[in-house]
Amino acid sequence: MSRRVTINDVARVAGVSRQTVSRALNDKGEIDAGTKQRVLDAARELGYRPSRFARGLVRQDSTTIGLVIPDLLNPFFTEVAAGALEAARARGWHVIVYDTADSITVERGTLEVVVAQVDAVVGYFSLDEAELDRHLGGMPAVLIGRDHRSPRFSSIRIDGEKGVHEAVDHLVAAGHRRIGMLDHAGRAEPSLRRDWFIDAMDEHGLHAPVVGNAVQSADGGAEALNELLDQHPDLTAVFTYNDIIAMGALKAARRLGKAVPGDLAVVGFDGLQLGTVVDPALTSVALDTRRIGALAIAQAGRLVAGEPSLPDEELLVSAVLLVRESA
Amino acid sequence: MSRRVTINDVARVAGVSRQTVSRALNDKGEIDAGTKQRVLDAARELGYRPSRFARGLVRQDSTTIGLVIPDLLNPFFTEVAAGALEAARARGWHVIVYDTADSITVERGTLEVVVAQVDAVVGYFSLDEAELDRHLGGMPAVLIGRDHRSPRFSSIRIDGEKGVHEAVDHLVAAGHRRIGMLDHAGRAEPSLRRDWFIDAMDEHGLHAPVVGNAVQSADGGAEALNELLDQHPDLTAVFTYNDIIAMGALKAARRLGKAVPGDLAVVGFDGLQLGTVVDPALTSVALDTRRIGALAIAQAGRLVAGEPSLPDEELLVSAVLLVRESA
DNA sequence: CGGCAATCCGTGAACGCTCACGGGAGCGTT
DNA sequence: AACGCTCCCGTGAGCGTTCACGGATTGCCG
Structure with a gap:
């Protein structure tokens, strides 16, 4: 195969030295306008492209x-x-x-x-x-x-502790008492978010909040909400591990004929921009x-x-x- | 500032040559297990990390x-x-x-x-x-x-021509005759997708399809649908420039009390995975x-x-x- | 006409690494 | 004892570029 075309090839064709080629290409000064153009033409002619490795080797910038x-x-x-x-x-x-x-x-x-x-x-x-x-x-x-x-x-x-507390405060202030959570089903141990949630509930004297398990997808969230509501039909609000699961829950709630937030309030976690495309727009514990x-x-x-x-x-x-x- | 630590530094500390260091690091053969370990220790000791530029310069792989x-x-x-x-x-x-x-x-x-x-x-x-x-x-x-x-x-x-035709066929087969489109409002000229749509409508003898303009966002889609429906209340189906706009339209339709697809069918474009999180899941002309x-x-x-x-x-x-x- | 800038260009060196080669030590074989 | 093989290891060269010089040419002034 054909060798790579280097700065020396360009120099030879343009009838100058490599340094001059370098000057032309990085438009530094100290070069005549005519030769510069000649070098540029030669470079284009040969299809020359500088090696990023060689360049990177000598000047230590570029992270x-x-x-x-x-x-x-x-x-x-x-x-x-x-x-x-x-x-x-x-x-x-x-x-x-x-x-x-x-x-x-x-x-x-x-x-x-x-x-x-x-x-x-x-x-x-x-x-x-x-x-x-x-x-x-x-x-x-x-x-x-x-x-x-x-x-x-x-x-x-x-x-997320402060945010989750805010969420629970918000729900309680709206009159909710029976609040459930949809935790994720991915890893072995329960999540930090669950701990925060339980803590926040405790603070309001609300205990033993029910916790379902959702796989990380909208469908998982929907399924988990169905299960949760099946076991605890009196729930009026749900906090979820994240927004994706919350969106699934939203969908499931609608299917069950439950108005959101009228019959069931839903609070997600993450504060995704996506939360605005669903209806109703998702209330969420938001991360920047x-x-x-x-x-x-x-x-x-x-x-x-x-x-x-x-x-x-x-x-x-x-x-x-x-x-x-x-x- | 301190100089970069090179392969030579490692070699000196380990009491070998650079080539041996290179051998140890890229575990090639031709090296004694003992010296290899000694080199590796020295490298770790000095916090040595090979220069990707130098390496890339000599062996021309890695794209x-x-x-x-x-x-x-x-x-x-x-x-x-x-x-x-x-x-x-x-x-x-x-x-x-x-x-x-x-x-x-x-x-x-x-x-x-x-x-x-x-x-x-x-x-x-x-x-x-x-x-x-x-x-x-x-x-x-x-x-x-x-x-x-x-x-x-x-x-x-x-x-997208074939897909858009399929979409219109699908709508027509379901009994729709008054079908509108929500084009994007971004660029100057109307989109290819609009041309395809008009073509497909023509084939069914349906003409003068109304075309709104939506900015590229869910809210834009919602707004555009409202406008469109305001001017043409008899529409029973809408095709949109893309899924994002379609999702906004979905939301707007619900707000207007229109059931989807019962009162208004919606077809998007792109076939995003996201289309499954909204309710109803979005029918769309899908791109792989x-x-x-x-x-x-x-x-x-x-x-x-x-x-x-x-x-x-x-x-x-x-x-x-x-x-x-x-x- | 000598001198001095200004302008332009070329030559070694260096960046840090791998490849190709060569060479010494140790062991076994003939 | 000479040879050959295996196992390690080191040395020169080269990858393609920029940096720091130094040199040549030209123009201008006193």
């Missing part, structure tokens, strides 16, 4: 960050990713996105290749810190939505997803530059209740 | 592709992006994602920097081919959803978004490898009617 997410099609991660992209663009950084397809095997594979491609890694990981460290081998990493034990990592923490992505990028940037990490309290994003129509 | 999309938060583009990511991962390629924020200025800026970072570019562009070429300077590029005039580019064409992304990646790969382009008929993805509940 690129790896963003690892479990599922880009999950709207929550989409929003986080969008926030990260925006923050990166503002800084002139580049983001390589890896979708691990909710698979730990794929995550391992990703970690394996990502080291050779980026300056820092950011995202949602399910592997434990030891294995992460082993794969990453010293590369800066910031974990989102997950606390780190080793100082080798850095993380963006999210706190854009900020999450932006913080992750900012922190990653400091790490690669060797600057001091952001202060801990800056790396926390807390949820607030976003009242729309469903509660 | 990375730039994916340019106008708005990652638009679910359609999200799906395309996900398809692209998946296809790239299957090949071991990397994808840098650029969100141009629906801005031509940002698109220009992106084009400017993307050249130095990737081997090929893929995505949705709004600049004309001349300017694209000027910025890209010879880099392989695949335009999605847009035909190219210059052979310098390559493109993934989408054809995953395939769009995958094709773009595949084609880009052939271009960078200098392989022959995919045959034209392979680069076409056609829409088909996806009947769910709203029509």
Whole structure:
């Protein structure tokens, strides 16, 4: 096969030295307008494109960050990713996105290749810190939505406690007493969000809130709501693990002939923009997803530059209740 | 500031040559287990991480592709992006994602920097081919959803004609005669989808279909439907520019007390997965978004490898009617 | 006419790594 | 004892670019 066309080829054709070609291409000064044009023509003629590796090798700028997410099609991660992209663009950084397809095997594979491609890694990981460290081998990493034990990592923490309390307060103020929750069915242990919910209920002297289990999808949410209502027909409000499940619950409620929020109030979690396309618009404990992505990028940037990490309290994003129509 | 730690530093500390370090790190053979461990320890000790530029410079593998999309938060583009990511991962390629924020200025800026970072570019562009070429300077590029005039580019064409005809057939078969359309309000000229729609209506001897204008959002769709129905109260079905607008229309119809599809049938375009979370689930002229992304990646790969382009008929993805509940 | 800027261009070196090759040590075989 | 093989390891070269120089040419002034 034909060799790659280098700067020297261009130089030869244009009848100048490589340095002159370099000058023409990066339009620095110290070059005659005529020769510059000649070089540019020669370059175009030969189809020359500079090697990003050679260029990157000599001038040490240009940072690129790896963003690892479990599922880009999950709207929550989409929003986080969008926030990260925006923050990166503002800084002139580049983001390589890896979708691990909710698979730990794929995550391992990703970690394996990502080291050779980026300056820092950011995202949602399910592997434990030891294995992460082993794969990453010293590369800066910031974990989102997950606390780190080793100082080798850095993380963006999210706190939904206040927001969930607000949600329960809101429901109680509206007269609700029998409030259920639809937790996720994915992982083994119950979620933090469930703990927050139970706490908040306790504060109002409301106890033993029923908790269903929904798989992570709209249909899962619908199914779970049916089950929950079957066992506890007197429920007047439901809090869900996230907005997707809440949307399924909305659908199921309608099918059951229940008006929302009249007969059944629904409060989601995440505060997705998508919550506005359903009817009624979803009331939700909202996370500032854009900020999450932006913080992750900012922190990653400091790490690669060797600057001091952001202060801990800056790396926390807390949820607030976003009242729309469903509660 | 402290210099970067190189392979030579590791070699010195471990008391071996750089080649041996290289062997240890890339676990090739021809190295004693003891020395290998010693090298690995030294590397970890020094916090050594190989330079991706130096490595990339010498071995010419590792392709990375730039994916340019106008708005990652638009679910359609999200799906395309996900398809692209998946296809790239299957090949071991990397994808840098650029969100141009629906801005031509940002698109220009992106084009400017993307050249130095990737081997090929893929995505949705709004600049004309001349300017694209000027910025890209010879880099392989695949335009999605847009035909190219210059052979310098390559493109993934989408054809919705058949699907739209199917949709109209479906509506007519269900007894609908007064069918309206909600076109987008974004660009100057009316859309291809509108042409297809009018064509399909013509075939059934139905003429002068009313056409509203919706801005690209759920609220825009809702507003447009209200307007349309205001002017033409006798409409029994609506076809929309895309699913987002259709979802807004769904919401507006409910507010007007119209049952869907009983009083008003709604057919969207795109076939988003999101169409299943609304109630009723959206019937839509569906595009295989995953395939769009995958094709773009595949084609880009052939271009960078200098392989022959995919045959034209392979680069076409056609829409088909996806009947769910709203029509 | 000497001198001095200004303008333009070329030459070594370096960036950090891998590839191809060669060579020494140790062991067994003839 | 000479040879050959295996197992390790090191040395030169090169990947394609930019940086820091230094040199050549021209124009202008005193």
